[in-house]
Amino acid sequence: MTETELTLIPDFDLSGRNTLALKAASRFGVVLETTESIAALFALAEARGLPLRILGGGSNVVLAPEFDGITAIIASKGKFLVENTDGHVVVEAAAGEVWHDFVGWTVAQGFGGIENLAGIPGTVGAAPVQNIGAYGAEVADVFESLVAFDTKTRSLRTFALDECAFAYRDSVFKHEPGRYVVVSLRLRLKKPWTPNLRFAGLSELADLPRLDPKAVMERVVAIRNSKLPDWRVTPNAGSFFQNPIVSLEEVTPLLARFPNAPNFSQADGRTKLSAGWLIEQSGLKGFRLGKAGVSDRHALVVINLGGAAAEDIAALAAHIKATVMERFGIALHEEPVFT
Known part of the structure; x- marks a missing residue:
């Protein structure tokens, strides 16, 4: 062209x-x-x-x-089965595909591995940039490769897993914003399938006489719908803040004051905290500031109350961060990009 x-x-x-x-x-x-x-x-x-x-x-x-x-x-489209062996399948999708539709397509083919990531809004191209994750799984777990357009060299480049520097809600693509445009994504899904039921609300599925990826996907979607407002009804950008990962020095005084605070030990010795819990315990669940607010269903979701502009969202985000910092001494960081 x-x-x-x-x-x-x-x-x-x-x-x-x-x-x-x-x-x-x-x-x-x-x-x-x-x-x-x-x-x-x-x-x-x-x-x-x-x-x-x-x-x-x-x-x-x-x-x-x-x-x-x-x-x-x-807006590129296409979903493909690239490889099918006794031990795995490799599936590919164009960047413009809706992520949830891609998950549904893999499940419809009988392939398990990304059903825990069902219901996440956005496109396939955005998934590896953010290393999207939910319900005990993330894209990095099943990543095979991706093709991206390099705006510096004006050429296509293929990225293997070790070149992406995946971490919690992070990747090399976030550290060089604007340089790479994801064109397609390939995932490697293991066979036979082993369900990931570690997350609360999924563990009881283990008692089903016959469990398949579709059953897990449907349960994940049901849980999401019960907790998170539908952006098509109540405009929102999903989880607005990352769960903070803090040092031992930061978490020790917090847990001394709030021993029931949700906390999850990380492999590097740090601790992941729940941003939603911090916001809710700061009294901000359901809080309103002008035309923007915090969802009364989930404290991690910022919503447009009608007619909000970027400045309204920014003002609310700043208020949330300042309030949490004052109460807990913990810094929050937004997930969405202001552009």
Whole structure:
């Protein structure tokens, strides 16, 4: 695809392309359906001297009201079975696929391994960047490889597991924001399948006479729906803060004051705390600040009460962080990117 074949849409409305439903627009917008179009777009943006940003499902962003440049939506599609052996299958999906649809597709094929990650909003391309995780599983557990467009070299690059530097809600792609655009993702799912039932609410599934990935996926979705507001009904960006991982020096005085605080030892000697618990114990569950608020269903979810803008979300986030710091001495960090 050449630059001239790209269709730039002026005054591109993004209000329906972010799960917080923030009113937002871009000077230009474009929907990218092929890998070739990504390279052409970067060349075009450079030639015109326009800033460029890439969006997937808009589920992990807080959009400014105006962006004086080009906003590109990754919309490539395709789900494939790459390899099938006695010990594993390798599946691949294009970056523009809806993540939950990809999970459902693997389960429908009879393949288990990512059913615990069902219901997470966003696209396949965003999943490895954030190293999304839920219910005792994360993308890194089953990662095989990915292909990304390198905006510096203007070429495609394949990443193996050890090149991604995966950690809790982290990857090499977050440390070089804007450099790589994920094109496709491959996952290796083990055979025979072993269910991951460590998380509360899943363990009782072990008593079922016949357990399959579909049953686990359905239970995960049911748990999520019971706890988290649906972004299509109550606009939100999912978990707004990361669970803080703190040092022994930080966690010791906290547990001395609050011995019932949820805490989880990490392999490196640090301790993971529950951001949701910290926020709720700070009296902020259901809190409202202008047009933004904290969900009364789950303290980790920031919601748009109607007509909120990025500044409203930022003000609420700052208030939450300051309140938790004052009460517990623990710093919180946002998951969504402000852009």
